[in-house]
Amino acid sequence: MVVSIVGRRTRLVRILIIAVIALGLIFFLMPKMSQNYDNSLVGSKYLKERSKPVLVTNLGNFEPKEVNKKDGPGEGGKPHYLRDDQQNDADESESEYGMNIACSDEISLDRNIPDTRMKECRHWNYPTDLPKTSVIIVFHNEGWSVLLRTVHTVINRSPPTVLEEVLLVDDYSDKENLKSDLDNYIEQFNGKVRLIRNTEREGLIRTRSRGAKEAKGEVIVYLDAHCEVNVNWLPPLLAPIYRDRTVMTVPIIDGIDHKTFEYRPVYGDSRHYRGIFEWGMLYKENEVPDRELSKRSHNSEPYKSPTHAGGLFAINRQYFLELGAYDPGLLVWGGENFELSFKIWQCGGSIEWVPCSRVGHVYRGFMPYNFGKLAQKKKGPLITINYKRVIETWFDEKYKEFFYTREPMARFYDMGDITEQKYLKERLKCKNFDWYMENVAYDVYEKFPELPPNLHWGELRSGATDKCLDTLGHGPPSLMAVQHCHGYGNNQLIRLNAKGQLGIGERCIEADSQGIKLAFCRLGTVNGPWIYDEGTHTLLHRVHKKCMALHPQTSHLSLMPCDVNNTYQQWYFKQIQPR
Numbered sequence: 001m002v003v004s005i006v007g008r009r010t011r012l013v014r015i016l017i018i019a020v021i022a023l024g025l026i027f028f029l030m031p032k033m034s035q036n037y038d039n040s041l042v043g044s045k046y047l048k049e050r051s052k053p054v055l056v057t058n059l060g061n062f063e064p065k066e067v068n069k070k071d072g073p074g075e076g077g078k079p080h081y082l083r084d085d086q087q088n089d090a091d092e093s094e095s096e097y098g099m100n101i102a103c104s105d106e107i108s109l110d111r112n113i114p115d116t117r118m119k120e121c122r123h124w125n126y127p128t129d130l131p132k133t134s135v136i137i138v139f140h141n142e143g144w145s146v147l148l149r150t151v152h153t154v155i156n157r158s159p160p161t162v163l164e165e166v167l168l169v170d171d172y173s174d175k176e177n178l179k180s181d182l183d184n185y186i187e188q189f190n191g192k193v194r195l196i197r198n199t200e201r202e203g204l205i206r207t208r209s210r211g212a213k214e215a216k217g218e219v220i221v222y223l224d225a226h227c228e229v230n231v232n233w234l235p236p237l238l239a240p241i242y243r244d245r246t247v248m249t250v251p252i253i254d255g256i257d258h259k260t261f262e263y264r265p266v267y268g269d270s271r272h273y274r275g276i277f278e279w280g281m282l283y284k285e286n287e288v289p290d291r292e293l294s295k296r297s298h299n300s301e302p303y304k305s306p307t308h309a310g311g312l313f314a315i316n317r318q319y320f321l322e323l324g325a326y327d328p329g330l331l332v333w334g335g336e337n338f339e340l341s342f343k344i345w346q347c348g349g350s351i352e353w354v355p356c357s358r359v360g361h362v363y364r365g366f367m368p369y370n371f372g373k374l375a376q377k378k379k380g381p382l383i384t385i386n387y388k389r390v391i392e393t394w395f396d397e398k399y400k401e402f403f404y405t406r407e408p409m410a411r412f413y414d415m416g417d418i419t420e421q422k423y424l425k426e427r428l429k430c431k432n433f434d435w436y437m438e439n440v441a442y443d444v445y446e447k448f449p450e451l452p453p454n455l456h457w458g459e460l461r462s463g464a465t466d467k468c469l470d471t472l473g474h475g476p477p478s479l480m481a482v483q484h485c486h487g488y489g490n491n492q493l494i495r496l497n498a499k500g501q502l503g504i505g506e507r508c509i510e511a512d513s514q515g516i517k518l519a520f521c522r523l524g525t526v527n528g529p530w531i532y533d534e535g536t537h538t539l540l541h542r543v544h545k546k547c548m549a550l551h552p553q554t555s556h557l558s559l560m561p562c563d564v565n566n567t568y569q570q571w572y573f574k575q576i577q578p579r
């Protein structure tokens with residue numbers, strides 16, 4: 001009896017203590033739960049500590065249990081070859097789409113592809129309450145089967161609970177099947193796939209921004225319209241964003257052959273690469289520095305990257321809109337990857353590449369579409385004009401000079417008004433480019449050091465024939481030639497920098513026993529052997545102690561013993577104006 005009363009009392013006390021603790025916890029947590037994250041501030045993080053992915057010994061929680069083996073054209077990501085009598089169709093579709101749609105048409109929209117991830121990737125458990133996601137696919141005149149295979153793979157390989165929708169945004173295509181059959185086709189997906197259309201051509205950049213505004217998901221993922229997402233691609237992309245809404249994530253992009261649709265892993269499985277750039281704003285990939293890799297405990301974990309290729313990435317929708325989406329002054333194609341990258345990093349966010357998320361992309365043979373009305377009345381290439389907008393907004397003065405040294409014509413291009421962009425940068429209290437170079441893109445200088453200024457640039461005219469040095473559009477290694485001077489620059493735009501490097505675009509001009517050659521510049525160097533004498537107009541090769549000469553009969557270019565009176569050894573730099 002006594003025992004039981006004492007027992008009851010201690011039980012009561014215990015219950016009381018538990019109740020007090022529980023109430024305390026509720027009061028303590030309540031305010032935190034209700035302000036899960038603050039939407040109003042760019043750069044703000046989720047306040048609630050959210051669970052991290054965990055590496056487990058069994059199969060990860062979102063991994064498919066098994067994949068059915070199938071037979072058929074292109075199955076397993078194998079190349080598919082058409083018969084000889086189909087060659088006409090193949091050629092036709094190649095010139096219409098930049099890829100072999102006739103081949104794609106014979107491959108199942110639900111084909112299997114090889115799992116190209118590192119083995120470790122199959123053993124991650126991801127949070128189960130990942131944010132709902134809209135996958136946005138913008139397209140202009142894409143091949144039917146390629147576009148729809150992109151949609152099918154997203155539906156087949158994304159967790160249905162996470163996938164809010166696939167949002168197709170048609171950038172004013174004029175192909176009949178896209179105009180009239182697509183609405184019917186997507187009905188089979190019961191509302192999971194939505195289609196909206198531009199009423200005029202906007203270009204991919206503005207079309208993507210429109211997609212962001214129209215999407216319903218908390219996170220948006222962009223894909224090009226010729227992709228195949230790989231096994232369990234989505235959760236690893238979402239997990240970093242789930243913990244911190246200012247992280248943008250990027251999958252590793254495998255290649256799909258544009259002739260055979262063979263699916264090929266881009267890198268072997270344990271080496272990691274990340275996106276950087278050279279000073280003419282060409283996108284490059286570079287092995288990830290140890291400083292970055294060593295921050296992680298497992299080699300399949302995401303790592304930080306200065307930039308990305310452009311097409312494929314995931315981002316919190318609201319965060320993207322707070323950043324102003326893409327600069328609306330960027331036209332059609334190109335440079336938007338840098339704009340977004342600089343903006344994210346400099347204004348408090350970050351970019352991570354995710355080894356466990358793989359997506360295949362068809363790199364086309366050539367660009368099958370033109371830039372339409374949007375490119376008319378523009379002096380200079382749209383892409384370079386876009387770059388100019390981006391560097392004028394985000395670079396510090398010193399870095400702008402590197403860009404203009406590498407792209408001297410860009411100084412003359414009209415980039416439009418960037419007041420709004422500058423204002424955004426100020427409003428979001430973004431850091432300067434020096435900070436970005438020192439803390440994020442510190443591997444750029446290793447490959448592409450500061451550029452010495454140009455001493456001379458323009459067409460390089462021969463004193464004897466009135467012709468100009470020209471690459472003939474060939475890539476390195478190849479012999480340089482002379483051609484009629486056309487005054488447009490391009491393959492005739494030559495630069496000589498203060499350290500003796502003679503360059504054209506991102507390539508260098510060098511000389512050996514065969515002649516004057518277009519060559520790859522030595523990575524990490526900006527110097528060269530050339531000395532231009534403004535008095536005699538000769539170009540001396542310092543090492544061989546000979547001068548650049550044109551053969552009077554054959555027009556072959558080579559080094560000859562210097563003779564200042566020989567007009568075939570005289571060269572004139574003539575600046576070019578855009579027209």
Ligand code: UD2
Nearest residue numbers: 138139140171203204224225309310311312333334335361
């Ligand atoms: C790369 C990117 C691409 C984009 C581009 C630079 C990858 C794999 N691809 O070129 O996404 O960032 O660099 O801007 O990183 N499109 C339109 N309207 C247009 C033109 C294109 O909607 O006026 C669509 C097109 O159908 C495709 C997407 O935009 O779905 C990207 O175009 P792309 O595939 O020609 O670009 P790509 O891969 O050469």
Ligand code: MN
Nearest residue numbers: 224311361362
């Ligand atoms: Mn593409």
